[in-house]
Amino acid sequence: MYRYDEFDARMVRERVAEFSGQVARRLAGELSEDEFKPLRLMNGLYLQLHAYMLRVAIPYGTLSSRQMRRLADIARRYDRGYGHFTTRQNIQFNWPKLADVPAILDALAEVEMHAIQTSGNCIRNVTADHFAGAAADEVEDPRILSEIIRQWSTFHPEFSFLPRKFKIAVTGSPQDRAAIRVHDIGIACIRNAAGEAGYQVFAGGGQGRTPMLAHCVGDFVSRDDILAFLEAVMRVYNEEGRRDNMYKARIKILVHQLGADEMRRRVEAEFAEIKAQGALHLPHAEYQRILSYFAPPPFADLPAVSATEGAARARDGAFAAFVAQNIFPHKVPGYASVSISLKPIGGIPGDADAAQMDAVAEIAARYSFDEIRVTHEQNLVLPHVRRDDLYAVWQALSAAGLATANIGLVTDIIACPGLDYCDLANARSISIAQDISTRFADPARQRDLGELKIKISGCINACGHHHVGHIGILGVDKKGVEHYQISLGGSAAEDASLGEIVGPAVTADSVADAIETIVDVYRAHRTGGERLLDTYRRVGAQPFKERLHAAHQH
Amino acid sequence: MRVVHPQILTAWRLDDGEAVYRGAGGWVRALEDATPFTGIEAAKAALEAAEADVAARVIVGPYLFDAAVERGVIRPLSARELIRAKGPTVRLDLGKQAAHLPARG
Numbered sequence: 001m002y003r004y005d006e007f008d009a010r011m012v013r014e015r016v017a018e019f020s021g022q023v024a025r026r027l028a029g030e031l032s033e034d035e036f037k038p039l040r041l042m043n044g045l046y047l048q049l050h051a052y053m054l055r056v057a058i059p060y061g062t063l064s065s066r067q068m069r070r071l072a073d074i075a076r077r078y079d080r081g082y083g084h085f086t087t088r089q090n091i092q093f094n095w096p097k098l099a100d101v102p103a104i105l106d107a108l109a110e111v112e113m114h115a116i117q118t119s120g121n122c123i124r125n126v127t128a129d130h131f132a133g134a135a136a137d138e139v140e141d142p143r144i145l146s147e148i149i150r151q152w153s154t155f156h157p158e159f160s161f162l163p164r165k166f167k168i169a170v171t172g173s174p175q176d177r178a179a180i181r182v183h184d185i186g187i188a189c190i191r192n193a194a195g196e197a198g199y200q201v202f203a204g205g206g207q208g209r210t211p212m213l214a215h216c217v218g219d220f221v222s223r224d225d226i227l228a229f230l231e232a233v234m235r236v237y238n239e240e241g242r243r244d245n246m247y248k249a250r251i252k253i254l255v256h257q258l259g260a261d262e263m264r265r266r267v268e269a270e271f272a273e274i275k276a277q278g279a280l281h282l283p284h285a286e287y288q289r290i291l292s293y294f295a296p297p298p299f300a301d302l303p304a305v306s307a308t309e310g311a312a313r314a315r316d317g318a319f320a321a322f323v324a325q326n327i328f329p330h331k332v333p334g335y336a337s338v339s340i341s342l343k344p345i346g347g348i349p350g351d352a353d354a355a356q357m358d359a360v361a362e363i364a365a366r367y368s369f370d371e372i373r374v375t376h377e378q379n380l381v382l383p384h385v386r387r388d389d390l391y392a393v394w395q396a397l398s399a400a401g402l403a404t405a406n407i408g409l410v411t412d413i414i415a416c417p418g419l420d421y422c423d424l425a426n427a428r429s430i431s432i433a434q435d436i437s438t439r440f441a442d443p444a445r446q447r448d449l450g451e452l453k454i455k456i457s458g459c460i461n462a463c464g465h466h467h468v469g470h471i472g473i474l475g476v477d478k479k480g481v482e483h484y485q486i487s488l489g490g491s492a493a494e495d496a497s498l499g500e501i502v503g504p505a506v507t508a509d510s511v512a513d514a515i516e517t518i519v520d521v522y523r524a525h526r527t528g529g530e531r532l533l534d535t536y537r538r539v540g541a542q543p544f545k546e547r548l549h550a551a552h553q554h
Numbered sequence: 555m556r557v558v559h560p561q562i563l564t565a566w567r568l569d570d571g572e573a574v575y576r577g578a579g580g581w582v583r584a585l586e587d588a589t590p591f592t593g594i595e596a597a598k599a600a601l602e603a604a605e606a607d608v609a610a611r612v613i614v615g616p617y618l619f620d621a622a623v624e625r626g627v628i629r630p631l632s633a634r635e636l637i638r639a640k641g642p643t644v645r646l647d648l649g650k651q652a653a654h655l656p657a658r659g
Contacts, residue, residue, distance in 0.1 A: 026611075027569075033614045047614070049638050050649050051571040080648055095648070097570045348644055419634060420642040427633070430644045480632040 001064055001371065002147050002293040004112045011155070012114045019043045020102035027099060043105070044115030048423045051095045055118040056108060060128035060146040060170070061089030061374040065361040068372055070111040072357035078104050082353040085342060087414060087465055088167070089127050089374040090118060094421055116154065121162045123153035123234075127169045129177040130375040133294060134337045134383040136329040140189035140197055141294050142172035145226065148282065148290055152227055159234055163241035164249035166234075167206075174494060179376060181205050181213045181496035182468055184251045185233060190220065198222045203233050203263065204255025207462035211498050212252040215260035217267045223287060225271075228280045232270035236263070297369035297384055302334025306387035319394050321443060322405040327390070328381075336387050338368075340380040340397060341404040341412060345441045346434050349415040350378035359400035367393050377414055377453075379407065409446040410454060410519075411437040414465050418458030418475060419482070425458035427475025427482035432456055432511050439512040449519060451531045455490070468492035470533040471518060472499040473511065484511050488518065488544055489536045502541050503548035510552060517551045518544055559620035559631060560590035561597035563604060564638075565613035573638050573650075574613060576600055581613060583650060585630070585639040590623050 004012070019039070026036045040046075044055040056071070063071075071091060075083050078100045079093040086092055096104060108114055117124055126149050128142040129135065149168060153159060159166070169183040180186025186202040198220045205214030221229045237251045240258075255263045274280055313320040328337040340360060343349050352360070364372045364382055367389045373381035385393055397403040406412045413436060416422065418429030433456055440446055455469030459476075466472035468490040476483050483505035490499030506514050521544050522532040536544065562585070563576035574581040575588035582588060591597035597618050604616035620631040630636050641649015 029611050033568075033608060047566055047571050049634070050573065050641060095570075099569060419637055420644050425634075428637075428643065430642075434644065477633070482633050 001062060008112070012109045012116070015114065015116055016102065016105045016109050019105060023098060023102055041119040044118035045101055046119065048094070048421055050421065052098060052101070053421070054093045054096050054101060054104060054115060056091050056093070056113060056115050057118050057125040058089050058091060058374050059150055060126055060132065060143045061130050062143060063372040063374065065365040065370045065372065067111045067113055068357050068361040068364070070107060070113070072354040072361070074104055074107055075354040075357065082351055083357070084417065085350040085352065085374050085378050085380070087376050087378060087416070087463060088125060089376055090125060091374070121164050122160050123156070123166045123168060126150055127167070127178055127376055129171050129173060130373040130381045131177060131328055131337050131383065132172055133296065134330050135173050136331045137173045137175055138331060139174070139191060140172045142170035142178070142189055143294050144287070144291050145187065145189065145199070146170050147293070148227070148287070149230065159238065162238055163243045164246065166251070176494040176496070179465070179468065179492035182207055182211070182492055183214065185230065186214050192220050196222070199226050201229060201233070203267070204252045206250050206252040207465060207467045208250070209247060209460040210253065211462070211467040212256055213496050213498065215255060215263065217264045224281050224284070225275070227282050228274045229271050231280055232267050232274055235270050236266045299332045299335060299384070300386070302386065302388070304333035306334065306390070308388045309390050312391035319391055322394050322403055323390060325405040325409065326407045330384065334387055336385055336390060338382040338385050338390070338393055339407045340382065340402050341406050342379050343406060343412050343437065344401065344404045345411060346438045348430050349413055349433050356400050356402055359396065359402065363393055363396045377412065379412070405443065406446060408451045408453070410440045410449050410452040411446060413437060414455040414469070416457050416464035422458060424461060425475065426477035427458050427484065428508070429456040429458040429464055429475060432473060432484065432508060435512045436515055439516070449532070454515070465492060467498050468496065469499060470531070471515065476505060478505070482508050484508065486514055488541060489533065491533060500541055502544050503552060506552050514548060514552060517547050521547050560592050560623045561618040562588050562590060562621045562628065562630070563597070563600045563616060563618055565604060565616035568611050568614055576604065581607065585628055588628060590621060590628060
């Protein structure tokens, strides 16, 4: 894992001291709320519906056991005993007191964590594939470039006052588990025909009220040039992005208005200028230095197939079901990545209590080289587990209430905090997720439906990624009553697409019924091993619209 | 503009961000203790007066919302204010609805 060098440590300490002073001045009346608000937002501190909310950065979703234990400590000591893992691989605490925030940031700094750039119009926490460094299909560990971008972008003076917030995601595999096409910049690690490592760069993706898929602006950018190229994209955006209307300020609007070809031309021109100045390149030695932090742990030489695991699967059906659903192939024989679902049936997507965080930390320390990942789908991952240990890991997870075998299934739902917590929300999300999860609880039925990604947002800002859900659900307010618009056909993966609204908005108590209707249509039309998304793409929206219209016409 | 519904004046408490309401004797934690304003002038005047409490670091972000008042019971007209007055509907052990919270304010 990446370890802070002296610059990182000093920078974070200085920021904690600075913000501690700002909190003290606010509480003493030396700063007004108008003066304080932008300062607290720069440190990840929001004021939500019921309380302050502190958003803590988890760079590219990677945590050590020590860090996870510290998050549990903070949850217990300063919050209400739990935390919420988000679609940006971060964690949010929902109940901190203002006066406690400096102490929380101090506690985070001790384990090399912070809340810097988790809000505001800057480059936010870089997200990456949660199987980074482990996935069998990986071209390059995306955390290396993600860490380089983190160092380059943190407190970067030119990019501290962008027209709007800016999100970058990196995938190291052809299978996109980082949703790169719906980010301001999305990067795929690739190799060219000569076998050289480089990056394909997309720009202009995003969700929110105007969802757009990113366009490719660089087919192959060499490693040496990647920062210069990213700077070129940022510079075009910073100079030409709109600042007069916050709803039109994201880079997606600029790319849309210029057109993908013109955007690419401008980026190339800016890139040529930066290169001509020779100011910014990524030295091989520096790449190697960062790479060394992500060196593989000392894997043992193991047979690919584990007899221990096989025997356990044969005698314990629940374990076999867990392995079938929550295990991902590892690049090293005899190892696997284990997904820990934070979506128990009827539970709150992404929430973990302090005891569960401690349990995950303990299991990771013992079985996964101390490493934990947070996924953008609001689950956790133990990236490097011996297949021989899978049964013991499953037992330990079961004891902590963390062994739900539903990864990628209908109950593995993304939901933003929605109106239960969020000051921006128009409708609840979590309760809708709970209704659907409870309705589809039967494991056999879930497996029959196969991969089915439901994503729920409580407002048009789309933190719950509803535009790219196979089934997307958007909460809207109609005269003070929560209603839900349902869309079909979205995907955040390498086959990225935006969903299409398929019927009139329904009330909260009708959403699970509407999902039943959609699933019925899918089951009636599916062929072979088709997922709901595949069936929808083949047969189109019409059969779904007709049935929904008939079933929910009031 | 004519005020159709009674208005409730609310804000967040500075130190912990809890929702508070303007009651007869000051800021109160429970919506039931709030004072509904039935005239636009009175509501606006209360909102303006709240700026003094913002300056005094008691509250932040004061605003008015619509409510119905029936037999003395205040009921917000939006789902947002209903939830804000109680706590998360998915965690009945948290927020104002949680009985174990120490009395403050």
